[in-house]
Amino acid sequence: QQQVKQSPQSLIVQKGGIPIINCAYENTAFDYFPWYQQFPGKGPALLIAIRPDVSEKKEGRFTISFNKSAKQFSLHIMDSQPGDSATYFCAASYESGNTGKLIFGQGTTLQVKP
């Protein structure tokens, strides 16, 4: 129940393509869903986050789609660039709880070819 399942494990797209990364969760108590981006040799950095009362959120070229009934959410990267090549992690947490603990998906390694 604490798991967040992420797919695919790896993804290769051409520049300008729209990679989509999917995540699914079981625990309906989760109420905060961030996405993190990690470059080699660096720690993860917050990219964008969503709460379950919103079905979609956009920030620049990054969009999260959220389906509360299916307990799934996904990250779309519009007009992807080689600089977007990184590992992406979805995560879940309890905004209503007294904790910042994050439960992460397994990660997706994205390669954007020029």
Next chain:
Amino acid sequence: KAGVTQTPRYLIKTRGQQVTLSCSPISGHRSVSWYQQTPGQGLQFLFEYFSETQRNKGNFPGRFSGRQFSNSRSEMNVSTLELGDSALYLCASSLLGLAGVEQFFGPGTRLTVL
């Protein structure tokens, strides 16, 4: 504003030894969380400290311990090292340590156990 710093960046130890890793959070942040990152298990939550108190603990054996000092700096200790403890250990700092409040990750300490 200085980011999260972790020392040392790289560490090589042998089985049975113990190790102490250090994390200095962003100035003013009171919450520090620790995560273990491995290729097989991904990012897993170790523990979370807020104002010198452990607020949350992940599912790791008692060999893993931590503490937080009055200046919010944190250390984690692993005793009786095992080969499987080889991982990237990440520290994240947050103003309040609550979901919905951004967590900033350090670059990590790469621990290799021989």
